[in-house]
Amino acid sequence: MSVDTNTVRKIAGLARIAVKDEDLAPLAKELSTILDWVEQLSEVDTHNIPPMTSAVETAMKMREDEVTVQGLQKEVTQNAPVSDDGFFGVPKVIE
Secondary structure (H helix, E strand, C coil): CCCCHHHHHHHHHHCCCCCCHHHHHHHHHHHHHHHHHHHHHCCCCCCCCCCCCCCCCCCCCCCCCCCCCCCCHHHHHCCCCCEECCEECCCCCCC
16 A cells, blocks of 8 residues: 555644654655555455454453442543533544
8 A cells, every 4th residue: 555745744634743844755655564564464364263352361350330439520520621511521533
């Protein structure tokens, strides 16, 4: 997969990373190399391989999900830079 400098510029903008114009071409080449390597992973046949969460077989410890403390919404959001009606306020990130 080929990544051009405009794509790198857009990715940097979305990630809020300042990238100098002279660094765009090397970054595009680097990202293209990484994406080419990731594309090679799709060639691996994983049809008969079950999904796993660990390389070592383990059993999940289960317990009842019980609410033990309630009414902490105000205390939890009091240090938030922006909160609204007991919820965290976050900037819009989708174009």
